[in-house]
Amino acid sequence: MEHLELFFxxxxxxxxxxxxxxxxxxxxxxxxxxxxxxxxxxAVIFVLAITVPLNWLLDQYIxxxxxxxxxxxxxxxxxxxFLSFIMFIATIATMVQLVEIVVEKFSPAxxxxxxxxxxLIAVNCAILGGSxxxxxxxxxxxxxxxxxxxxxxxxxxxxxxxxxxxxxKIRYSNVPPALRxxxxxxxxxxxxxxxxxxxxxxxxxxxxEAKEEVKTAQIEIIQxxxxxxxxxxxxxxxxxxxxxE
Amino acid sequence: xxLLSKKDAKLITDPLADNNxxxxxxxxxxxxxxxxxxxxxxxxxxxxxxxxxxxxxxVISLMRNIIPAKIRIIVQLVVVATLVIIVDxxxxxxxxxxxxxxxxxxxxxxxxxxxxxxxxxxxxxxxPWKSFLDGIGNAAGYGAILIIVGFFRELLGSGTLLxxxxxxxxxxxxxxxxTGYENNGFMLLSPMALIVVGMIxxxxxxxxxxxxxx
Numbered sequence: 001m002e003h004l005e006l007f008f009x010x011x012x013x014x015x016x017x018x019x020x021x022x023x024x025x026x027x028x029x030x031x032x033x034x035x036x037x038x039x040x041x042x043a044v045i046f047v048l049a050i051t052v053p054l055n056w057l058l059d060q061y062i063x064x065x066x067x068x069x070x071x072x073x074x075x076x077x078x079x080x081x082f083l084s085f086i087m088f089i090a091t092i093a094t095m096v097q098l099v100e101i102v103v104e105k106f107s108p109a110x111x112x113x114x115x116x117x118x119x120l121i122a123v124n125c126a127i128l129g130g131s132x133x134x135x136x137x138x139x140x141x142x143x144x145x146x147x148x149x150x151x152x153x154x155x156x157x158x159x160x161x162x163x164x165x166x167x168x169k170i171r172y173s174n175v176p177p178a179l180r181x182x183x184x185x186x187x188x189x190x191x192x193x194x195x196x197x198x199x200x201x202x203x204x205x206x207x208x209e210a211k212e213e214v215k216t217a218q219i220e221i222i223q224x225x226x227x228x229x230x231x232x233x234x235x236x237x238x239x240x241x242x243x244x245e
Numbered sequence: 246x247x248l249l250s251k252k253d254a255k256l257i258t259d260p261l262a263d264n265n266x267x268x269x270x271x272x273x274x275x276x277x278x279x280x281x282x283x284x285x286x287x288x289x290x291x292x293x294x295x296x297x298x299x300x301x302x303x304v305i306s307l308m309r310n311i312i313p314a315k316i317r318i319i320v321q322l323v324v325v326a327t328l329v330i331i332v333d334x335x336x337x338x339x340x341x342x343x344x345x346x347x348x349x350x351x352x353x354x355x356x357x358x359x360x361x362x363x364x365x366x367x368x369x370x371x372x373p374w375k376s377f378l379d380g381i382g383n384a385a386g387y388g389a390i391l392i393i394v395g396f397f398r399e400l401l402g403s404g405t406l407l408x409x410x411x412x413x414x415x416x417x418x419x420x421x422x423x424t425g426y427e428n429n430g431f432m433l434l435s436p437m438a439l440i441v442v443g444m445i446x447x448x449x450x451x452x453x454x455x456x457x458x459x
Contacts, residue, residue: 019435024274025358082334085352086326093319119318125275125356132349178450181458182271183443190439197436 003147010151012199016126017159018192020133023126027160028185037164038157039110040121043099045153047121048130051095052149053142055088055131063087088131096121126156163189249378256378260386262453266359267390268446269456273359276350277391278438284407286346287395289336291388293351295381297328298360302380305368312369321364322355329354359387394441402432 016022023044030040061067063084068075100118104111111118121127130152139145166188175184249257266272273294280286304324305312312320333351336344344351354360363383368376399405404412404421413420415428431437450456 021275021278021435021438022353024278025272028271028274082330085330085333085355086323089322089326089355093322125353128356129275129349129353132352136349176447177457178447179443182268183446183450186439186443186446190436190443193436193439197434 041157056145
């Protein structure tokens with residue numbers, strides 16, 4: 001159930017292009033034709049599906065605070081999370097190089113049509129962003145990490161497919177000269193993002209879970225308030241006794 | 246006496262308008278849209294990119310003759326990643342709240358296409374001083390767009406600038422709010438950033454007819 005929820009959430013609600021604007025540069029540059037858009041989208045799904053779980057393993061067993069416990073007791077205090085950026089980008093660059101070699105071998109046509117954009121996936125913010133969001137949202141298991149990678153990729157693929165199809169159609173429309181090309185693409189993407197916001201209400205079905213969350217939140221607030229009250233009165237008492245002395 | 250020669254000065258002024266990294270070169274869009282809901286975040290992001298691009302351009306330019314061609318992307322990534330880690334740690338130490346707002350987008354400076362783009366296009370083929378100026382110029386162009394978008398989004402979206410209420414108090418209904426004006430909350434959401442940048446592109450290309458594509 002958790003998997004299904006994460007799947008749909010990453011494709012529609014947290015869509016990489018429309019909610020967090022990751023991968024916009026290649027999104028804008030490659031979306032002039034549907035065929036190249038499909039190729040790039042498929043490559044992004046593939047690279048995300050491989051790199052997010054790999055980076056999850058890195059994060060879990062090396063980078064997180066306390067992650068090095070498996071090496072020995074004395075390593076429990078180590079916190080290597082500041083190395084995250086460089087380690088994530090290293091795995092991504094390696095994986096993209098591998099994907100490039102594989103694509104060149106098995107589908108030279110796709111390789112030629114993607115051109116410079118295949119190596120550029122290494123620096124596509126969507127790929128690094130996928131790993132960084134996986135880390136900041138504290139995705140719990142390897143399976144969920146794989147799920148997150150694939151579904152974010154599918155979301156990005158959906159977005160670039162849609163804008164490529166629209167751009168092919170508006171070539172025959174009467175766009176003002178100063179808006180042609182880049183300008184109108186920005187505005188259309190904005191309108192699509194507004195459309196995707198309508199998915200925001202999609203996963204708020206489960207009322208029991210929501211009520212429980214609200215209850216625990218209220219209990220926490222009351223507990224905190226009473227603790228604060230206790231601390232304040234103790235402080236006042238201490239001050240009063242000091243003054244009396 | 247001029248501080249910079251004419252050609253050098255062009256390296257700084259070109260990216261501000263005619264060769265703007267965001268609106269003309271189409272680089273660095275991701276962060277330009279995601280963090281511009283507050284003017285303060287835009288300013289801090291611009292300064293971070295200025296630092297990374299300026300220093301990075303100089304470092305790559307100094308190393309340009311000894312980097313083997315096959316691994317140059319990896320070398321560039323290592324240089325950028327190191328500089329970004331420094332920026333991230335400085336932000337976490339001196340501006341913690343802001344680093345929470347910027348969250349992953351500080352890390353995403355690594356993949357900011359402007360930085361790799363300028364390394365490839367300029368730093369690998371030119372001397373350190375010129376590369377520094379080019380880096381500063383492009384970062385300034387990027388920053389200009391970020392600040393314009395951040396300005397409008399924060400002003401129209403929450404009626405504040407850098408956190409200070411400039412249109413009056415929305416709850417007490419003073420200032421502009423007394424006439425019935427309401428904050429346009431939609432401006433704070435992501436789609437409006439795209440549309441604001443589209444408007445900026447429209448204005449820029451109407452003024453300079455040569456930039457119109459076809």
